[in-house]
Amino acid sequence: MIRIFAYDDNPERLHSLRILIELSENMEYIGEAPNCESVEEEMQQYQPDIVLMDINMPGVDGIEGLKIIKSRFPQIKVLVQTAFDDSEKIFRSISGGASGYILKSDNPRRILQAIEEVYEGGASMNPAIAKRVLEYFQPTAGQKLLTQKEQEVLKLLSGGLSYKMIADKLEISYSTVNTHIKHIYNKLHVSSLGEAVSWYFKNMKE
Structure with a gap:
């Protein structure tokens, strides 16, 4: 089972993710939070395989949360999710150690696929995001x-x-x-x- 913890300040989004993951036979939704203020304690308590990380959250946001996770719990893979295809946030997430980057507008099948790809050691990225990255590094x-x-x-x-x-x-x-x-x-x-x-x-x- 792939153990998943989600960060998002939108309760409806968290509810949708919970239902999506609970319907998947090989995944387990183990916890959630509206921001990363207690990220260190939550990672220690839940020990997820994958973290679904929203970027724009009040208090401690996803970029900072990502840094804390990768510095203290490098084995935990972080899949960044956002509603914005913002280049600066993409590159800050990737440089911060994110294993993948998806848009909230991605369909449910794509989200599950991204989780599996990251869990298996791959680097999942929305095609529009991948194009931005290629342009940046060329x-x-x-x-x-x-x-x-x-x-x-x-x-x-x-x-x-x-x-x-x-x-x-x-x-x-x-x-x-x-x-x-x-x-x-x-x-x-x-x-x-x-x-x-x-x-x-x-x-x-x-």
């Missing part, structure tokens, strides 16, 4: 998306120049710089200056 793919001018703007932006300074240096208008930066954000799937600069230093800086 910097040339992202770089090819940027035009020459966008690469120039990103380089200057990463050098600490303001929008106005970039406009003056490239002899273009302030609004054109703003447009270029919006395109950069969209193409690189980032939402802030910090993420864009981080991407530049990871993938483009020589």
Whole structure:
């Protein structure tokens, strides 16, 4: 039997997971909690094989809970589940030691399959998430998306120049710089200056 503990702040979601798992012959639903405030005690008490971990919860969230589990109970596998296909959360979860990543919108069969894959030592990932990961770890793919001018703007932006300074240096208008930066954000799937600069230093800086 695969012993499963679930974290989610949505009671209806927990109820659905409990019913789904209890209907599966090779799985046992052993416990649940609305956040990770007592994660260490719960892991010690229940000793699950798999933890279904929501990310966005009040108090101690899933990212922090994941870190605690992997540092204190490395044998427990964590399958992250969320309603958001957010790149930053995906990579923080994976770097934190998650064994898989599913979306809450995945159908019941896919969720059970993911649990079994992780239990057997595999790394289960929703296809949409897998695509994001591949794009992230293939910097040339992202770089090819940027035009020459966008690469120039990103380089200057990463050098600490303001929008106005970039406009003056490239002899273009302030609004054109703003447009270029919006395109950069969209193409690189980032939402802030910090993420864009981080991407530049990871993938483009020589």
